[in-house]
Amino acid sequence: MTKRAELLPGTLDMLILRTLERGPLHGYGIALSIRRISEDVLTVEEGSLYPALQRSLLEGWVKAEWGKTETNRRARFYTLTPEGHRQLGVEMSEFEQMIAAIGRVLAGSQAG
Amino acid sequence: MRAIGRLVRRMGLLVQRGRFRSELEEEMRFHREEMEREIEAGGVNGAEARRAARRRFGNETRVRERSQEVVGFQFETVAQDLRFAVRQLRRNKGFTVTAVVTLALGICASVAIFAIVDAALIRPLPYREPSRLVSLYEAISVGPQFHISWPDYLDWKRMNKSFDALDIYATRSYMEKTPQGVQMVDGVDVSDGLFKTLGVTPALGRDFRTGEDLASAPRTVILSYGAWQKRYGGRKDVLGQTVTLNGELNTIIGVLPREFHFVPAEPAEFWATIHDTRSERGSHNFLGVARMKKGVGLEQAAADMKTVTAQLERQYPDTNRGRGSTVLSLTEVIRGDVRPVLVMLLCGAALLLLIACVNVVSLLLTRAENRRREIAVRGALGASRVRLMRQFVTEGLLLVATGSVVGATLAAVALRAAEDLVPADMLARMPYLAGMRMSGHVLLFTAGIVVLAGIVFGIAPVLRMPESVSNESLNDGGRTAAGTGWKRFGSKLVVVELATAVVLLVSAGLLGKSFYRLLHVETGMRAEHLATAMISLPRAQYAKDDQIQLLTKNLLERVERLPGVASAGIVSDLPVGSGDGMTAVQVVGNPELHKNDEIVARFASPGYFSALGARLREGRYFTEEDEMTKLPVVVINQTMARWYFASGQAIGQQIKAWDKPPARVIGVIDDIREGPLELEVRPAFYLPSSAGPDPGFGLVVRTELEEELLPALSAAIHELDPGIAVYAESTMSGKIHDSPSATIHRGSAWLVGGFAATALLLGVVGLYGVIAYSVSQRTREIGVRMALGAGRGRVMKMVMREAGWLTVMGIAAGLACSVVAATMMRGLLFGVSAWDGSTLIAVAVVLGGAALAASAIPARRAASVDPMEALRAE
Numbered sequence: 001m002t003k004r005a006e007l008l009p010g011t012l013d014m015l016i017l018r019t020l021e022r023g024p025l026h027g028y029g030i031a032l033s034i035r036r037i038s039e040d041v042l043t044v045e046e047g048s049l050y051p052a053l054q055r056s057l058l059e060g061w062v063k064a065e066w067g068k069t070e071t072n073r074r075a076r077f078y079t080l081t082p083e084g085h086r087q088l089g090v091e092m093s094e095f096e097q098m099i100a101a102i103g104r105v106l107a108g109s110q111a112g
Numbered sequence: 113m114r115a116i117g118r119l120v121r122r123m124g125l126l127v128q129r130g131r132f133r134s135e136l137e138e139e140m141r142f143h144r145e146e147m148e149r150e151i152e153a154g155g156v157n158g159a160e161a162r163r164a165a166r167r168r169f170g171n172e173t174r175v176r177e178r179s180q181e182v183v184g185f186q187f188e189t190v191a192q193d194l195r196f197a198v199r200q201l202r203r204n205k206g207f208t209v210t211a212v213v214t215l216a217l218g219i220c221a222s223v224a225i226f227a228i229v230d231a232a233l234i235r236p237l238p239y240r241e242p243s244r245l246v247s248l249y250e251a252i253s254v255g256p257q258f259h260i261s262w263p264d265y266l267d268w269k270r271m272n273k274s275f276d277a278l279d280i281y282a283t284r285s286y287m288e289k290t291p292q293g294v295q296m297v298d299g300v301d302v303s304d305g306l307f308k309t310l311g312v313t314p315a316l317g318r319d320f321r322t323g324e325d326l327a328s329a330p331r332t333v334i335l336s337y338g339a340w341q342k343r344y345g346g347r348k349d350v351l352g353q354t355v356t357l358n359g360e361l362n363t364i365i366g367v368l369p370r371e372f373h374f375v376p377a378e379p380a381e382f383w384a385t386i387h388d389t390r391s392e393r394g395s396h397n398f399l400g401v402a403r404m405k406k407g408v409g410l411e412q413a414a415a416d417m418k419t420v421t422a423q424l425e426r427q428y429p430d431t432n433r434g435r436g437s438t439v440l441s442l443t444e445v446i447r448g449d450v451r452p453v454l455v456m457l458l459c460g461a462a463l464l465l466l467i468a469c470v471n472v473v474s475l476l477l478t479r480a481e482n483r484r485r486e487i488a489v490r491g492a493l494g495a496s497r498v499r500l501m502r503q504f505v506t507e508g509l510l511l512v513a514t515g516s517v518v519g520a521t522l523a524a525v526a527l528r529a530a531e532d533l534v535p536a537d538m539l540a541r542m543p544y545l546a547g548m549r550m551s552g553h554v555l556l557f558t559a560g561i562v563v564l565a566g567i568v569f570g571i572a573p574v575l576r577m578p579e580s581v582s583n584e585s586l587n588d589g590g591r592t593a594a595g596t597g598w599k600r601f602g603s604k605l606v607v608v609e610l611a612t613a614v615v616l617l618v619s620a621g622l623l624g625k626s627f628y629r630l631l632h633v634e635t636g637m638r639a640e641h642l643a644t645a646m647i648s649l650p651r652a653q654y655a656k657d658d659q660i661q662l663l664t665k666n667l668l669e670r671v672e673r674l675p676g677v678a679s680a681g682i683v684s685d686l687p688v689g690s691g692d693g694m695t696a697v698q699v700v701g702n703p704e705l706h707k708n709d710e711i712v713a714r715f716a717s718p719g720y721f722s723a724l725g726a727r728l729r730e731g732r733y734f735t736e737e738d739e740m741t742k743l744p745v746v747v748i749n750q751t752m753a754r755w756y757f758a759s760g761q762a763i764g765q766q767i768k769a770w771d772k773p774p775a776r777v778i779g780v781i782d783d784i785r786e787g788p789l790e791l792e793v794r795p796a797f798y799l800p801s802s803a804g805p806d807p808g809f810g811l812v813v814r815t816e817l818e819e820e821l822l823p824a825l826s827a828a829i830h831e832l833d834p835g836i837a838v839y840a841e842s843t844m845s846g847k848i849h850d851s852p853s854a855t856i857h858r859g860s861a862w863l864v865g866g867f868a869a870t871a872l873l874l875g876v877v878g879l880y881g882v883i884a885y886s887v888s889q890r891t892r893e894i895g896v897r898m899a900l901g902a903g904r905g906r907v908m909k910m911v912m913r914e915a916g917w918l919t920v921m922g923i924a925a926g927l928a929c930s931v932v933a934a935t936m937m938r939g940l941l942f943g944v945s946a947w948d949g950s951t952l953i954a955v956a957v958v959l960g961g962a963a964l965a966a967s968a969i970p971a972r973r974a975a976s977v978d979p980m981e982a983l984r985a986e
Contacts, residue, residue, distance in 0.1 A: 026139075026142070026143075027139055027140075027143050028142065028146040028147070032146075032150075046140075046143060050139070050140065057121070058121050066135075073142065074138070075139070075142050076138075076139045076142075
């Protein structure tokens with residue numbers, strides 16, 4: 001398996017949930033939103049997006065229903081569930097802790 | 113909670129699989145189209161945009177697969193693996209066929225033997241609550257299993273506190289009058305409650321009523337299911353019909369269920385009530401069966417019976433002194449005899465299955481090694497390690513599944529065929545064998561071994577999967593190390609195979625030798641060119657001794673006039689029979705000597721010994737004069753002479769049996785096998801037949817014709833009196849060959865021999881595989897060695913040494929295990945010790961030779977390696 005380093009491992013679920021916090025979106029919308037907000041730094045591979053969405057559906061973090069886009073096309077919209085909200089909180093705090101820890105290590109090694 | 117929610121959602125997706133797929137498809141199509149639009153909006157034209165979108169989207173199938181993997185139970189990928197496995201196996205037909213045939217053989221043997229075990233040992237006996245049934249005997253000084261007398265039965269029934277019911281039976285031969293003449297049929301006389309005690313209800317008609325075993329009751333008979341089918345074509349109107357048995361009219365009142373059998377009394381076609389065989393306390397004719405009360409155990413019942421018999425001893429010291437009782441579980445009585453043989457056969461089959469599995473696993477592993485490059489390539493292309501492993505497991509399981517289906521089918525066919533192959537008289541003695549089939553138990557057992565084999569096959573390749581799938585595996589450099597790893601593991605397996613083959617070969621050798629010894633046991637007669645038959649005279653016409661004697665005289669004269677007949681004689685019971693017909697004797701002048709030991713008693717005509725080809729040691733045989741003068745004389749066998757008299761002192765001594773006048777010993781003969789071949793010879797004495805004429809006796813005829821004579825013999829006797837029954841006609845060699853012990857020995861020797869031959873083949877093929885693989889892996893090394901000056905002979909020796917080492921280890925381990933195995937099956941051996949050196953050596957030589965031949969092929973190939981070519985090829 002080749003892995004590109006665009007996304008920190010284990011963060012995709014969190015990014016999806018965070019994106020959906022702002023309102024229901026379809027898969028393409030989620031990918032687009034992540035790319036735009038990160039100013040093209042983070043690219044969600046479609047090959048990872050859909051499996052991740054299915055996983056979130058199974059875990060009950062998101063719900064999916066079919067609707068119409070602005071251009072009047074049928075698409076599946078994903079909505080964050082309360083459970084997904086809680087999960088997002090957990091993942092974000094874990095992530096922040098990790099970033100802080102990495103930061104401390106980097107700062108420490110520089111000082112030493 | 114969450115796990116449950118997840119499961120529910122997953123199940124939902126599972127049932128709506130199709131919808132899930134089409135929705136995912138639509139969602140992804142939407143995604144791609146949106147992407148195209150975005151790219152187009154950036155100024156790229158339509159076709160170009162589509163291509164770019166597709167490129168960015170990546171492998172659509174892969175995306176779909178991974179999404180499905182997340183939600184599914186991995187059915188999809190399993191199906192994929194399966195398809196791939198089928199393709200793999202089909203591409204490699206030789207490997208697949210070898211593996212499937214090997215597994216199928218192993219599974220077929222195990223399943224078929226288990227079906228016999230199931231029929232004989234596992235399936236409950238055809239009685240109500242069989243565990244509460246016991247078999248009852250009187251115990252006397254000679255042994256624990258002797259007959260019960262009628263008055264004792266009545267007292268036991270009245271006095272015991274442990275049984276709900278107690279009944280007795282006695283096996284009989286009835287003379288049946290039919291329009292074709294007189295036939296002997298097997299039957300049983302029972303007390304009225306026997307079937308109620310067993311908990312058996314007739315399939316048709318009624319059971320005996322209480323009181324139907326009284327002498328005054330009208331005679332009734334119940335048919336076995338087999339007799340009903342054979343004699344009456346299974347017609348319902350058989351009830352109320354009559355049948356003439358021993359000259360008495362019997363009314364048929366019932367038919368026993370098809371699955372009913374009662375081994376201690378089989379074979380039996382007619383079940384009648386006891387009418388005329390009942391007798392006084394000193395006359396022992398019956399065996400007992402009883403149903404223990406709920407909660408009563410064997411020991412408790414035995415203790416209770418001890419109290420009962422002790423009281424009878426006090427009450428009737430004349431007849432009952434020293435007569436105790438024996439209580440055995442009926443199940444044990446019925447199954448105890450065959451259990452050791454069947455357990456041994458099952459072990460043999462299990463070993464064969466083991467060797468088959470080991471063989472196929474090692475084939476599979478060799479292949480896994482050869483496919484390292486393929487694995488590496490697939491790994492590099494993105495297959496995960498788990499997925500690759502699963503591929504191997506799937507292939508293994510597919511082999512097991514195919515092998516099992518083929519093996520189980522073969523077993524089913526074999527069982528169907530066995531129904532016809534089991535000899536009728538064997539089936540009569542072991543009626544439960546009719547129940548051999550793919551029953552629920554057998555299917556369960558099959559499923560069990562398939563699962564077990566599946567686990568082995570699933571685990572083995574995983575254990576041997578290359579640890580890391582790295583680039584190194586892609587080039588050949590990685591091969592050497594892996595080759596060594598496999599060799600170490602594979603050679604361990606081949607040692608196991610060879611050792612197992614040794615165990616089976618030794619067992620087969622010992623059983624074969626036992627069988628040979630049994631057939632060639634010293635019988636004390638010249639068994640070849642000897643025709644025999646049993647004769648039964650109708651009791652009504654031959655009630656007086658004179659009548660019997662006149663008839664036997666005429667009969668012998670008539671028979672001796674037949675063409676091809678040299679001489680003939682009669683005897684109360686033929687040799688190589690049950691060995692029953694025993695009594696205690698007293699030596700005149702030394703009455704205490706072996707006073708309580710029952711020994712074999714026979715009545716023989718003057719011509720009997722010479723017709724039989726017996727060997728006289730001392731003295732003389734009977735003569736016509738002895739018959740005329742009625743001076744009491746007796747011929748004894750050597751064992752009796754040894755037991756009772758000092759060496760060379762037997763002639764002229766007097767012995768006393770029953771209430772007859774003392775008889776003078778006139779001759780000592782070599783021991784004749786009166787009982788089963790495998791039993792020790794007991795002391796025996798032979799009185800002139802005039803001393804105890806009996807309407808039932810055996811006939812022996814010395815003749816050049818043997819088998820062809822049998823019909824003429826029967827015809828000649830019927831000329832004298834068509835009312836005489838002639839039955840069990842056979843040659844003496846046939847009698848020896850088909851005796852129950854010979855049949856069992858022959859059967860087990862053949863089966864285990866078959867297992868052993870297969871095991872030998874598999875083991876040797878396994879060794880060949882390992883050595884051939886090793887040679888193919890070492891081609892370069894061999895090339896280098898030869899380039900550096902190693903001669904062909906030296907290379908060959910190197911390969912042979914490797915094979916020789918494995919063979920020696922396998923044989924050594926196998927011989928050690930064999931001695932243990934043989935010790936465990938000691939009870940099944942006859943005339944051979946578990947440490948039979950010649951068998952062990954023969955097996956070592958056979959296996960060693962076969963292994964040598966098998967490894968010589970790859971060794972020659974190694975020696976013929978062209979060094980230049982080998983080096984260039986790398």
